[in-house]
Amino acid sequence: MTDIVHVENLVKRYDDLIALDHFNLSIAPGEIFGLLGPNGSGKTTSINCILQLLAYDKGTIELFGEPMTPARYDLKRRIGVVPQQVAVFDELTVRENIDYFCSLYVNDRKRRRALVDEAIDFVGLGDFTKFRPGKLSGGLARRLNIACGIAHKPELIFFDEPTVAVDPQSRNAILEGICRLRDEGATVVYTSHYMEEVEQICSRIMIMDGGRVLAQGTNDELKRMIQMGEKIVIEVGEVPSAALGAVASLPHVLDLSATAGQLTFSCEASPHSLTDILDALRSHDVALGRIYSEPPTLNDVFLEITGRELRD
């Protein structure tokens, strides 16, 4: 099946800074594709290049199996964009905003009216159609932002961090909406800093940094790429330093952090990790409380791949 998005060797430079370094991307129809990366990693730049909002230095971009250029309005007509900022008109009402952005794609007024109604229902803004955006809460404004991007029923939708600064209920509603769009046949490119969201809805995930692709695959594939196979948390009493030294030197322990009353171990995948650690602690008469063991999260994968140092 033809990829909906196919990017090859994309290079984008800002003077001496390389924002995208031979960036490759393939997205199949019906996917929710997660694009992860720290600030300045090139997520938004790559989306802007794909949408032809930015000129690039090298590479090819194909959408729906056809070359994408700034003048390919026929392809742009099949795309929806939900930007990171709430990009709507404060001077228009909720309905007028959705109608305006829909009118860029759909000329027929009757059909547009039906699409706008559908979009309003989709994001649950039925009670606010005559409100100006300034009167909406943060969550409702985000939902309006989404409605403006999807009202024309695009086949490919770019969501650029759509859940920033919204409450958990609104976030949940937005994520459910994105899954519904996928179920209705749309392909979604989703960027976010919230790992649990990406883990929850994305069928495939790409982690990028410094304009380069560091890893990509399904959630499970990514977790298998990292060294850590298990995270073990043990509630403890007082721990002598000799005991800490003993557990830290165990062969499967990758990392150990000790906080008040709790030890957290990052371990390689091994059937003996937990028993080895418990034996070592007992041998030093450490009182043990509750014990948890969990597989690595996407957050662990992200931090291990992109590093733990602070970014902008």
Add this chain to the structure above:
Amino acid sequence: MSTFKTALRMALAHPFYLLIYTVFISLMGVFIAASVSWNSSQLTEYEPYDANVIVVDRDDSDLSHALTKHLGSRFELVTGVGDDTYDLADALSKSNSAKGSADCVFFIPEGFENDLVAAARAGEALPKLDVTYGAGTMAAALSSAEASRWISLAGAAAALEPAASNGSVAKAAEHAAAKRAEVQIEQVKVGSTAAAMLKSYFNFGAYAIISSVIVSVGLVFSGMNEPERVRRMDAGPISERRRSLAVFAAATVITVCIWFVSSMMGVVGFAGAVAEVGVGRVCLALAATFALACTPLAVGFALSSLGAREELLNGVGNLLGMLMTFLGGAWMPLSLMDPAVQTAAHFVPTYWVNDAIGKALAADLTSTVLGDIACDLGVTVLFAAAIAAVGLALAHNKSHA
């Protein structure tokens, strides 16, 4: 909802700006034009300001008598009030129309004559009179200045003639004080009162057009060019050129509406004048004001290209409106201004527009006059074109940044 309609909504979302800048200021222009024109036609003869004064002479000398006589010749001398605190206070507190009322009281102190002559001849500061003001402070201040002038002249006479008697000094001061500058009133020559009123209105109405168009059009362009909105629209299937044309069309419609409302308020306000001047000449003047409206349209566009927001648009709209109408001669005739200001006025479109309006309404419309008017309008439109070019360059740089 189309881009054109959405752009119109950017301006219509701020109805108070349209109401205040277009309607209210134009209405102000109607009142100002009506009052200025009528007043100037009625004033034909100069009349010096008058005041009622009381002189309390405690010196009883040649100089004090001469000063009292001089003040009496220049102002209305109130007599019959003695040197009594209560009587004097009573005279000062009376209303202007009451008999025996006074605007101020001059106290000539004992020894005034000797002190004045001695001080003048010694080159020292001359003595001053004690003056008490009543309710008419302007009249009192003017009469006080007149008294000071007389004392200065007396001091000069005493100093110039050291051997002269006090009586001679008094006569010399009286002779010098009698000389006054001649005042003439020159009427501004206008074709007719009606033409003058319309011209005044169109001159002042430029303020309404400039400020209103800059603010309203600026709001349209800045609203439609907000970066995040543009990014979203750029991702859509409508080309930037097509969207820009729609926005420009909306801005032009708003400009035309503002020009029409402001101009029609003048035409309706001075309907009689229009009938007298003639429709053709008024249409020529309207063409000039329309040419002027192109400049704030270009300014609004250029400001939005710089990223100007509502507050800045208001500030610039008002300042430019005031500056351009001032340099166009709406507040004060240009002929009364400094030559440097008159030269600077050539660099604002209102100068050329007002020149065109003046010619259209006042002169016979010969081919030469029509040529001059066309030239004025051409220069005015060039101003707009130059500013629009700057705006385009700024917008181009911004989109490529």
